[in-house]
Amino acid sequence: MIKEFQKFAMKGNVVDLAVGVILGVAFGVIITSLVNDIIMPPIGLLLGDVDFSNLFWVLEEGSVAGPYTTLDAASDAGAVSINYGVFINALVNFLVVALAMFMLIRTMNRMQEEEEVKEATTKACPYCFSTISIKATRCPACTSKL
Numbered sequence: 001m002i003k004e005f006q007k008f009a010m011k012g013n014v015v016d017l018a019v020g021v022i023l024g025v026a027f028g029v030i031i032t033s034l035v036n037d038i039i040m041p042p043i044g045l046l047l048g049d050v051d052f053s054n055l056f057w058v059l060e061e062g063s064v065a066g067p068y069t070t071l072d073a074a075s076d077a078g079a080v081s082i083n084y085g086v087f088i089n090a091l092v093n094f095l096v097v098a099l100a101m102f103m104l105i106r107t108m109n110r111m112q113e114e115e116e117v118k119e120a121t122t123k124a125c126p127y128c129f130s131t132i133s134i135k136a137t138r139c140p141a142c143t144s145k146l
Helices: 002-009 012-046 071-076 085-120
Strands: 057-060 080-082 122-124 131-133
Touching: 002 012, 012 057, 071 080
Parallel strands: none
Antiparallel strands: 057 080, 122 131
């Protein structure tokens, strides 16, 4: 049973998937840092020194009465709140990841188009099925007129 598991775990697809998941997690951490530490502070500064991670509405006060200056203070007091600033950060995070994925897929599609253009220089002879130039008027293998 252990040998079967080793054989399964060492298949190329499983290893590729594991590498992809690990890189995806690392990419997610980088994007989260990019959004929270680089993109959102200037946006908050432009909007009047706003820290998006501390934007929230208190629905019900906790054991300690408000007003709460930070989300952590509200959470520590047991207040029930809608944390729309955290949602804005998550939304910007998603948009950055989506843009990065779009750029990656766009690049891959362009590379595939270049390969397809290169493949269009040959065709198959309808008589002997050998590969010939697309410009050929006679097949060099069977000498059939095309």
